[in-house]
Amino acid sequence: MNIVHCFDPEYLFGSAGQFIYDLNCIMDARERNFDVILQLGYTSSSIWGLLFPENVVIIYNMDGLEWQRAKYSKLTRRFLLYAERLAVRFSNFRIADSPVIQDYYLNKYNIGTEYIAYGADVFNSADEEVPRAFGVEPGDYLLLMARMEEENNIEMVLNGFRDSRTSRKMLVVGNFSNQHGQYLKNKFSGDARIVFVGAIFEQERLHSLKAFSFLYFHGHSTGGTNPSLLEAMASRALILAHDNAFNRNVLGGDAYYFSSAAGVREFVDGFVRGVAEEGMTGRNFEKVAERYSWPNVIGKYDRFILRSVFVFRNERNLVYRRYSRE
Secondary structure: OOOOOOOOOOHHHHHHHHHHHHHHHHHHOOOOOOEEEEEEEEOHHHHHHHOOOOOEEEEOOOOOOOOHHHOOOOHHHHHHHHHHHHHHHHHEEEEEEEEEHHHHHHHHHHHOOOOOOOOOOOOOOOOOOOHHHOOOOOOOOEEEEEOOOOOHHHHHHHHHOOOOOOEEEEEEOOOOOOHHHHHHHHHHOOOOOOEEHHHHOOHHHHHHHHOOOEEEOOOOOOOOOOOHHHHHHHOOEEEEEOOOOOHHHOOOOOOEEEEOOHHHHHHHHHOOOOHHHHHHHHHHHHHHHHHHHHHHHHHHHHHHHHHHHHHHHHHHHHHHHHHHHH
């Protein structure tokens, strides 16, 4: 593997700099003899589609449905939808990490996508001292871990928890430095049961917190196969997830679901964990070990890329031979 470093001016211009960075990468790619360019997401690269190298297979992983994210303004969401259309136009093949996203592109653009999910590593070495460092006992706390964004339904979860009668604490893990994070912290800081932990980056600590939680909340409502959800499954956490097609596609019947703050409150007040839940966490763990393992995911990418090159070259040869005869 060779890593090529292109100039990225984001430190000067903020997020707008990624458009220049992608342009620099594309111009660099034009000078190289690539067979395939695999692009993970389209937000800032698809606008340069007319500059993509010729005779190279362009594959896009279409990522989540970015224009649906509530954190963006209406103008930004309109641009993201436009960028999505450009990615469809300028790519030869496409990957979706969720069957829900597959259906979306088939229905909206009448195009096929290859389903390849995201991946995760299973976790088997939880340390029960990790939750104790945050003032809670293993198996006796609730956990919410997410980026502080509106579409992750953190406010809905915390509203429901605040209205519940439980004496258990809720650990909230995430970076609260953004506007929505500060809003949440100010709104719920009066409830002593809600502990705002802040951001944690050490993977073993994160996995241990998930593994020993009584209940893990997953509020994400958009995107594809969510990495944090797979990681919770890989830690054998018992999951209460926001009720949407993305989460149900991954979890199926091996989780509980909520769609309102009242639903969260009712579940927290009435839930008793037993033998059935151990089966649910075990099956989710096996899904990650088999269906969502990184070797499995990488193998699917490998086979799809090779197949795409074969199809691309054959189609080009057919066009060339037809043109020559004419």
